[in-house]
Amino acid sequence: MKKLVLFSVFVFCCTLSIFAQSHSIMGTVVDSSTLEPITGVNVIVRHCTDNGIIAYTTTADNGTFSLQINHDNLADYTLQVTCLGYEQQTLNLTDNNYLIKLKEKSFELQEVSIKADKIIQNKDTTSYFVTNFATTKDRTIGDVLTNMPGINIAENGKISYNGSPINKFYVEGIDLFDGKYNLATNNISYENIARVEVIENHQAIKALQGTGVDTETAINLKLKDSAKSVWNGNFLGKGGFTHDEGLWETELFAARFSSKSQSATTLKSNNTGKNIADEGNSLTIDDLLYMYPGSEISGSLTSAPSISTNLSNDRTRFNRTHMFSNSSMWKLSESGQIKSQIIYTDDKNTYDQSIESAYYLMDNLLVKGTQETSSVKDKGLQASVVATIDKDSYFLSDELSFKSKWRTFTSEINGDFNYHSIADITTYNVENRLKYVKKTGNNIFQIMSLNKYEFIPEDLYVGGESVKQQKIDKGNFFSNTNFRFLHNIKRWSLGTNMDLFGNIYNFNSLYNDASINYQNDLNVNYIGARLNPEIIYQNEHLKLNLKFPLSVYHFSGEQSATKIYVKPDIYLKWKFLPRWTLFVNATIGNSYTGNGLYYTAPVMTDYRAMYAGFLNYDGKIEKRIGGRISYANPSDMLFANLSATYSDENTKRSISKQVDNGYVYYLYEPGNDKYKLLFADGSISKGIELINGSIELSSSFQNHNMPLEQNGYISTIDFGSINSGITLKSNPCDWFNIDYKIGHKYNYMKSEALKSVTQHLTQKCLLVFYPIEDISIKLNGEHYLSFFDSGQKKNTFLVDLEFVYRYKQFDFLASVTNLFNQNVYSYTIYGDLSSTTTQYNIRGRNVTIGVNWYF
Template sequence: MVLLFAQNSLSISGSVKDSIGNPIASASVAVVNQNGAGITFSTTNDKGLFKCDFQSSNENYFIKVTAIGFQLFSKTIEQKHGQHLSVMLKQTSYKLAEVTIKSNNKISLSSDTLKYSVKGFQESNDRVIGDVINRLPGIKVDENGAISYNGKRITNVYIDGDNLLDGRYKMATNNVPVGAVEQVQVIERDQPIKALNGYVSSNNVSLNIKLTDSARTMMVNSGYVGAGNKAYTGELNNLIFDKKIKAINTFKANNIGENLEAEQASLGQTFNNEISLKMPQTFLSMESENLPNMKEKYYLLNNDNSGSLNALVKLKADWGLRLNLSTLQLKRKYQYNNAVNYFLGNADTIRFNETQDNVYKLNQWHAEAQLEKNSKSIYLKNITKFEIPKWNRNGNTIQNEKGFGQSQPTNQLSISNETSVVKALGVNNILQYNGLVQYYKVEENLNITPGIQKGIVNNGIDYLSLNQQASTKNLFVNQSATFKTKFNRFVLSAAAGISYEQNQLLSNLYKTDSTNNTVLVGNQFKNDVIFDQLGLYAKISALYLLEKGSINVEASPTFSNINYTDSDRGSSNKNNYFLLNPIIEFKKILGKYSELNGRFAQQTQFGQVNDIYNGGILVNYRQFNVNNRPLPKTDITNFNVRYAYRKPIKMLFYNFIFSYDKTRQNFINSFTIDSGLTESIAIDFQNKTHQYSLSGNISKYVFPLELNFSANGSLRMQKGNSFYNEEITPFKTYQMSTGFSLRKKLLSKITISIVGDLSKSINKQESLSGIITNETANEKIKGEWLQNLSEEISYSVSYNFVSYRQSLHQPVRNQFLDLNLKFAPTHWKSFFEFQCINLMDQQNYQQINSTANQLSVYQMPLRPRTFLIKYFFTL
């Protein structure tokens, strides 16, 4: 084995000079494969000399040499050990030399990595790297903190090449100081597993936060404290970015509407794309999850506390150990009024009004440990996760002038282990193993006092309280092995695996009568269901590597055996299915700057225990759910095409995406609605839904104007069926949206930005009495003025405008004005900020939500005008 490995070790050396024979120092030298993936990198020394060593396989290789001020040199290299190359670079001349200099200072491209200079985009008020990322051309950050590049979702965010936080990368963008970062790098076609290089065609995009040299040599302790009118906020960060140890440790608290739960949310993807964890399913709610379409700082009444310890230790021989521990202690207040109207063709319009005043508390603990080895010959990753979220919800509700109290305690436990191993077998073969074991349970209670829906649960007689209980347990096991081999331009893959999942549901509905006796309401509200699904599957794929792209054809023949029993009703069901699940993917790099991707996929999903129970469950105070259908089966056909263009030297990025989805289901949810109750029954019905969508966006930095501009737009049409009050009615929904952002430096010390989002929805529903149509238009505009009065004093003023217009109703408008004043004494490591949120003191918010047959008017109080004085420090 050693001799075989040595025979395929290549060494290439050479010199890089200009046209008159002078050596070029610090030139970048890269060896890439036929798919464009980097194999090894080097730079020339002060004499222009370089050397690259790498392991070869049966594919073509190219050497690329780049240097500032010179044209790119690219050449095919022979698979011959000890080659020596003499490279001559030609100088590049530009008509607009000053524009080229600015571009090189701000952005550069090396192989598949796009590099943004932080100093080129940094502004005086930036505190963390997330402030800069949000302004980079071609990059967009949504309101949840999820990042996308040229229309494609970011998979991971690395810190100096290390994955410290996995999918919870918002803790990096929210906490790494902007002064500690040299570059933000976009890695296209990211494939971090070294042993899989040449065996997969990656379509992932990741970010790498490249740190400054000084940030790698010291521990950084920073934070702030702030107080105001009934308001407080504070945080403390401990950052370590050594070569062998990286750590981000944070402690935060506030009551000013900053959502700490969102910071710890997983925004990326799991490392193992072969298997994904199951999400715990809940049944019950207090019906108050309808949230405004605006920033949380204006409405979220919170007391949030969080702590997070994240450390990555690099061990010898490519081993690494990562630990992530976190806790959330949250308290939220929700107050709202919702007036709902259902427009039904076979009945009069149904109206009901509800008011809620609730308090939600969360006590959550999360822990995960990961051990990883990542070398060219073997890859091993084992990650164990443990999570305990405990919710305690309480509140008072008024529905149609009838008041009652609610409480909903929920306890969850989730534990899982994921393992992935990739082993090189000789030169052109690998063996891969993927395994997952997961267990979770959820205990739910919904208590309502005094009892409601007495006509259904107590023969129309008043009673004291109603208690719905639901308990679910889930075990999921998935094990598979894959063999891959490659020859010429082909990579063939064959896999075999087994999966097993068991769900169990226990639910009961209890009532307490006027004599304080607690009894079961009846067997029709009882469930004892066990659901088992055993799958035997294979996966066969053929990947053909084009000169600049790939074609992949894949099928996953699967045999599924699904059994479920209902002990209370003595019923048992057995189902067997055989599926192919084909996928065809196409990727082609067109020229230097553009890329075309296409994908066709068919997939079948089956319902689980939450879809097949036959006993009624009070899912919230006004809705009972029950099922009367066969095993739910959903067939999904998807086709999408994406064209992307990016020219970094001009800072121009744009893309277009077309997508078609067809969904076929063997059931439909039938809703029976009156003014105080909704009953949902899933019944046997061949239901089809079609959806077409077209979207695109463009981002451009205009050098002469120092203007950063971006725009996006989308069109979507969906058609299907709905079932209300014993009438099946076809519907069509049209949604159109557009958005833009402008950021312009007016003078050296003044920056102005404008962001706008406009959308319109048209909902049409056919019924026996005619066509029912609803139209809704939404508008959101934000403007910001930032000015540096001196080196020590700066301020910003931001204006937010939100408007909702629904047909036959007057527009609903909300306006917000915020002020921020910063004082940073010269030579201090600390500074002061004075903030005012909601300066105009908007006190109420109103939002109109519209569908094909429903219109609701949602109102809630806003946070009052808030003043804050904050002190930021670095230790």
């Protein structure tokens, strides 16, 4: 340990002893004929010897640019200026200020790959021209993104590009939606978007641009000129009926995007099953920058029925949902802006399920069946305001946010158990984030602070065969201040991070029934420091990042202890061929895992499950290695990626599970249980001119290996799944469009004494016909075939039909969903020596008519 500390101090001292000169390069790019400024011009500083990129930026709305290079001799570098439709210029660097006049030329790209004008790649930016991927059935930019090879959208709306998650989502270079980009993809009309830009190795902070530090993958929506500085959006009104109730669906979206301000407002309401409440969820990993062990707490009670099917959420939701959101940005100056966001949701869902729970005991199989009718009422409020100054020399951001969620979960349980239960869970969260980055010459200094308070009161009442009550109050205050220093020496960056943090955590609970009471009154506090030396090496093709964090925690409260955690980390990104990139990440060491299951007296989480834990400051010992290889050829519209991750964890605890006639008791005790996870996935997507569409092949595998003691019998179990699928999208002629997807899922659980398997085959086919130009007929078919462990199989067929008549700015709509009025669907999931087969009620036949007005 002494050697580790000495090494950290040595690296920190080295970073303070080396310096070099910095140059600011500024200028303006204009059209040589009109002298009008040109926006979005690529300005690149290259090394004369190896042509490597030293710094990169694009021009602002007024045609200006500014970038910084940390090198002594300007004569060693050139300034390359490129823009679509203009001749490229390359200048020798001799000065610090330039006026660059670009001459127009015909549409011809030398370094850029083009295939039927659909995709253009220029260095780290891949541009998709929206009109070449949009079909008549599409309405929002999210619809069109699903047609673009290399771009994948998960069911929750999260976007990835060739395996890399999108961590910034811009409209005209502004991050208006602050990670909640479903508000954009589900609402902005594709007809307002000229192109979608995917930017790799992106750095949002000007002071860090060109340094290669903390880069990520981003998407930027470039608007058509006609959509700038004007209000646009849509209003949808629909009404209809099912066999037992009337239906409604209304949506209003209005947005205005200009260079000085942006605003987007959404107002929605429906009871048709459409999930609009999740549009306010954050989908980027920015929050991870402020996530530390102990900074997050969550509720303990089971707060909703388990929903796990191959069906879309719209099929299983019996809802009444209302949502309002507003996101706004005002530019105070060229470098300063203020953003605000408010999101309110009111979501009520009802569920009707038949559940069969199977427990694999040493000498028999215990099966319990219940019929459960439940409702979940959610109300949520999010509000935030952030002020930002972003200059070439420094960056400053201060954000204040508030989140609250009120949930009531009511259940009626009949069958082998007969209860009714009511769970009330409320969450309050107040948070302040501050970030300051200063660049001076070759040195980067950064301060980040997080101050966060959360309070979660929970109440559970269970009545019926017996009366049980559980009350829980959790409170958590966390504070962290991070200091980071980096010194750049040509291709090297040397530096260190230091964190000073503290946490106050209170957990109070009371359980009582007719015969017994359990009570917890826990207080766990800690203060600590973390020193994290880092070394970064990068060139045009390679980036290597080494970190060596050493953390010291001093705990007080229920027990006092001082713990040291060390967890080195290595990250490698290597572009070993022009179209091939390899990513590797590995770590080994121990770390604090957070507050977790600290309570020692049992806590009831639902009507038949109880948990008890222990104070554990030892954390976990983890070994993890992951890698990804990707291939991108935009000129041929071919993208492929393959990734794999293996982790081995020693949690310093063991789990004992006791099943007593269907009631389940979990006890966490000190031990050395090891958990292993193997995960792999991959995909290949190809745009095909012959069919005017694309095809994608995807596959994934995951396996969990864990020890478990159940009713005194210790075993090692493996459970997981294997998934594969093919997606075909084609628009072969003007009057016909087809989207087809077939997928297979293999779920399994096995141990020394048993093996259980279920399989699910899914087919989805959307056919769209255009008998005349303004009319479309959509026929959607879905087939679900399930094979259960008992040898039974079940077929489910779902058919939807929709007519759309477009007249000027209006769409007149008529639809029937679930035409054959199918009512149930079954699915099986596996866990810790148990399986749960659930028969879900699904939405029956829905008939609606309506109109959608685009403005």
